[in-house]
Amino acid sequence: MKPTGPQEAATDMRTAQAPQVAQPTDHQKQPSALDRAxxxxxxxxxxxxxxxxxxxxxxxxxxxxxxxxxxxxxxxxxxxxxxxxxxxxxxxxxxxxxxxxxxxxxxxSAKDFFLIGIWASLAGAILFLLSVLVRWPLAAVLYSATTGKGTVWRSDKRSRLYYDIATLAMATIFGARFVVSKWLYDADEIGSLGVAKIMMGFPLLAVGLLVVAWAARASDKRLKALGLLPAKRA
Structure with missing residues (x-):
């Protein structure tokens, strides 16, 4: 065994005494659904x-x-x-x-302040639903675009199913917004329209993004197990 000199011993001592920086876990890195919204x-x-x-x-x-x-x-x-x-x-x-x-x-008309949001909700519901029918679920497309993971998810049937579920959840949210808001609009309930816009806005979007996050995690886990995605480095 090679003897350790004073300089090497001092270096080893400083290394041993240096504070260890905790590495953030995957859980800490992942923003919550509310953060995403x-x-x-x-x-x-x-x-x-x-x-x-x-x-x-x-x-x-x-x-x-x-x-x-x-x-x-x-x-x-x-x-x-x-x-x-x-x-x-x-x-x-x-x-x-x-x-x-x-x-x-x-x-x-005061109720027309909410008109764009009402029809935008209908457009969103249709868009998310159509994306499932053409086998390009929008939840997967948007997730892949923001993470740069490409379209490898399309090669796995179960991954497509996860994203189909998430996309249909988003379609349901937008559809519910449209139905409730349109009914209140036709009833001239301006105050209730405001409440519905607030309560069915960010809170419901956070729920939808939570489902999308679940689909993304489940898909990534499966694709890594199949060797279609590289495993995350430690």
């Missing part, structure tokens, strides 16, 4: 312009409601800018509120 802050940010519109409309009328909702959306964008957070969600929210408010202003 924008987190608690995203939930609040999406609800505030709608709540401002409904409250202001009931108290002061349509014009004040439009101004209030647009002002709240703009204030959220400014707040994110000051905090140096991503502006993309805020700008999307401002754009959506401005379009919805413009339609409501043009028609003179």
């Amino acid at each position: 924008g987190g608690t802050k995203g939930l609040v940010y999406s609800a505030l312009p709608v709540a401002a519109f409904v409250v202001a409309n009931s108290l002061r009328g349509l014009k004040v409601a439009i101004i209030a909702s647009a002002a709240v959306a703009l204030a959220i964008a400014v707040e994110r800018l000051v905090r140096k957070e991503s502006l993309q969600p805020a700008l999307g929210g401002v754009f959506g509120v401005v379009i919805a408010a413009g339609i409501s202003w043009y028609t003179g």
